[in-house]
Structures are given as C-alpha cells and as structure tokens.
Amino acid sequence: MRRGIYPGSFDPLTLGHLDIIKRAVDLVDELVIAVLNNSSKIPMFTVEERIAMIRDVTKDIECIRVEPFNGLLVDFASQIDAKLIIRGLRGVNDFEYEMQMAQTNRNMYPELDTIFLVTNINYSYISSTLVKEIIKHDGAFQNLVPEEIVKYIK
Numbered sequence: 632m633r634r635g636i637y638p639g640s641f642d643p644l645t646l647g648h649l650d651i652i653k654r655a656v657d658l659v660d661e662l663v664i665a666v667l668n669n670s671s672k673i674p675m676f677t678v679e680e681r682i683a684m685i686r687d688v689t690k691d692i693e694c695i696r697v698e699p700f701n702g703l704l705v706d707f708a709s710q711i712d713a714k715l716i717i718r719g720l721r722g723v724n725d726f727e728y729e730m731q732m733a734q735t736n737r738n739m740y741p742e743l744d745t746i747f748l749v750t751n752i753n754y755s756y757i758s759s760t761l762v763k764e765i766i767k768h769d770g771a772f773q774n775l776v777p778e779e780i781v782k783y784i785k
C-alpha cells in the first residue's frame with residue numbers, strides 16, 4: 632500500500648490546500664493529512680479545530696486520514712510507515728525552503744521522497760497567513776477557503 636503524507640500547519644486550510652489534497656489522493660492508496668501540533672508559531676486555531684475543519688472539508692473524499700503530529704515529520708512518517716511526502720509549490724518563493732526541507736528530511740530518512748505539486752494558478756496567491764490577517768481585521772476571506780471552513784469560522 633502506497634501511503635502518502637500531506638503535512639502542514641493548515642491554520643486554516645485554504646482552497647490551495649484543498650486543490651493539492653484532491654490531486655494528491657490520485658497518487659497514493661491512502662493520504663494522511665498531517666497537522667502540525669507543536670509549531671513555534673502560535674496558531675489562530677487549535678490543532679483540534681484545524682483537524683475538525685479538515686475532516687469536514689474532506690468528508691466525501693475516500694482514503695484520507697487527518698492526524699495531528701508533534702516533533703519531526705520524519706519520525707511521524709516512520710511511525711505510520713509512509714515513504715512519500717507531498718507538498719504544494721506556489722512559486723519560486725516556496726522553492727528554496729521546500730527544497731531544503733525535502734533534502735534534510737531525506738538525509739534523516741533516506742527512504743523518504745518528497746514530491747511537489749504545482750499549485751493551481753487560481754490559488755497560487757493564497758496563503759494561510761494572509762487569510763488569518765484578513766479574519767483578524769474582519770475582512771472578506773470567503774473566497775479563499777472552502778465553504779465548510781467559512782461556516783466554521785463564522
């Protein structure tokens with residue numbers, strides 16, 4: 632069974648993330664959406680809230696699990712026996728950091744590969760950081776996140 636991990640903070644999940652999820656499920660037998668629980672950044676939504684939102688958004692997609700993880704991603708990957716990480720690339724700004732993470736992860740866990748899906752151009756400007764800023768200032772974030780998340784936040 633080919634198990635892939637789509638890791639992230641998802642604080643909150645955006646339309647860009649959802650697009651990657653829908654495409655990633657076609658590449659693996661099971662996709663584990665791994666929600667980071669111990670970031671140095673203080674999240675707007677707790678890990679339980681982020682997981683509940685993602686489970687709601689993905690309830691009709693088969694072969695998906697949504698799980699929290701602490702510590703190193705390679706340790707989580709090893710625990711659940713996954714050898715494939717999937718990440719989205721919005722543009723060149725993401726590239727350097729993503730490549731560094733992929734190479735470091737592979738250094739620690741040589742069987743682990745990272746593949747990148749290029750974000751749909753309609754969503755490539757969207758980031759969770761900007762969505763949070765808009766939410767904080769009571770702005771219009773409705774076109775940037777899935778409708779289940781709009782309901783949840785409201």
Ligand code: PNS
Nearest residue numbers: 638639640641667702703704732735736
């Ligand atoms: O959505 P994000 O914040 O861009 O996701 C980043 C994430 C969670 C994939 C990354 O920070 C991560 O894997 N953190 C876990 C700690 C870890 O393994 N760090 C070393 C990476 S080389």
